[in-house]
Amino acid sequence: MSTAPEQSGQPKRVSRRKKALLTVYEIVVFGMLGAVMMVSDLLMNIIPNVHLVGVMIVVLTVLYRWKALFPIYVYVLLIGLSEGIGMWWLPYLYVWTLLWGAVMLLPKKMPKWLAPIVYALVCGLHGFGFGLWWIPSQMALMGFSFEQALIWWQFGFYTADIPHGIGNLVGSTLIIPLVTLIRKLDKRLKA
8 A cells, every 4th residue: 555645754746847838728819819909909990099909908817817918918019010110119018018917906806796897997097098108108219308298198188098098998898798708718618
């Protein structure tokens, strides 16, 4: 009769194989989700500054937590390759991460009645402040002083950030249904 290593005083054997950062399934799914974000952005270009990218980032962060950074940066890379990597694109390297970080700071479990409200507020505030989040890049890349960057932001607030924020608020009604749908699809595909 053999005894388990823990019972016999022997140290537990640690596998030498390291767990992969991402599974093949995750690589495929994250690539597709990043592409879906890009396509939705391009299709919604007919309505300036209104898109579902913020909504998707909230959804993916709720579902995949830190791994949501993978589809976010697939989107950032694809949109840069599609639209041209230039000075306009460089803030994309951090501006979406701000939304991801805000969602990461939220409790994982919220009451069902509260979650849609909180997600909508976070998503909407990110949209209303989108130009504000660009201030560091305007200062670094354009040589703006802080005061000049604030004036630049104020000028674009009414034409860009208000539609963006309203679009995010309206789009945020899709967050909980998308989280539910993607969870179900994940379970089916992994089974």
